[in-house]
């Protein structure tokens with residue numbers, strides 16, 4: 563009886579071997595077939611010209627692959643993310659269905675297989691938004707912006723700290739076309755026309771003017787990719803307009819009719 567049982571178990575196992583072989587073969591063939599690239603799902607979204615799929619990359623909460631900024635929203639779709647951030651995105655990454663990351667360069671991470679990025683976007687089953695510790699990365703193919711060295715007689719003093727509750731420059735002066743039209747040229751000429759020797763651009767579209775540096779603001783060293791002055795101007799994507807709590811500060815030594823602080 564016992565030996566009959568053993569024999570039948572062995573016979574069953576013999577039947578499993580061809581099945582196992584067939585399943586391995588099927589997997590091998592599937593891997594050889596061309597896979598639908600994720601970017602095909604985004605082509606329909608009218609991505610800004612030139613945007614292309616870079617690949618699936620690893621990410622690490624302790625050392626982000628794209629560190630410039632992040633945005634998370636449970637109603638995220640790739641399309642929504644792209645439309646919100648397309649004007650400031652250079653490399654953009656989608657992760658864990660609803661997280662959006664961007665940066666000018668890959669700050670870490672390594673290339674992973676496309677199939678690791680297998681999570682669909684939170685509210686759109688037809689788009690892929692990365693995976694666990696995996697980013698679906700796109701490149702907008704835009705040139706990385708530069709710090710404008712100076713214009714209209716103002717020269718750049720670099721990147722300076724600012725705080726909402728204690729401003730570095732205490733006067734706001736609008737530019738023609740408003741925040742959406744902000745650039746260093748418009749910014750410095752508006753401060754000049756209003757009698758200010760210092761001019762600052764912040765957070766892509768904020769305008770600040772003053773005749774002294776207030777509240778203990780200090781220069782932040784480093785290149786634009788690391789010192790926080792990393793947001794392209796709304797009105798000129800090829801130059802920086804400060805960042806979050808950061809001003810690109812400009813000064814002109816030639817102004818003679820300075821207004822007093824508080825006069826404006």
Ligand SMILES: *[C@@H]1O[C@H](CO)[C@@H](O)[C@H](O)[C@H]1NC(C)=O
Pocket residue numbers: 708709710711745746747798800801
């Ligand atoms: C845009 O920025 C670049 C770099 O700072 C500058 O050379 C160019 O004159 C700017 N264009 C305008 C219209 O301000």
Ligand SMILES: CC(=O)N[C@H]1CO[C@H](CO)[C@@H](O)[C@@H]1O
Pocket residue numbers: 727728729732776777
């Ligand atoms: C919080 C703080 O100290 N704010 C100061 C920033 O600088 C302006 C101009 O000197 C002062 O009026 C504020 O009190």
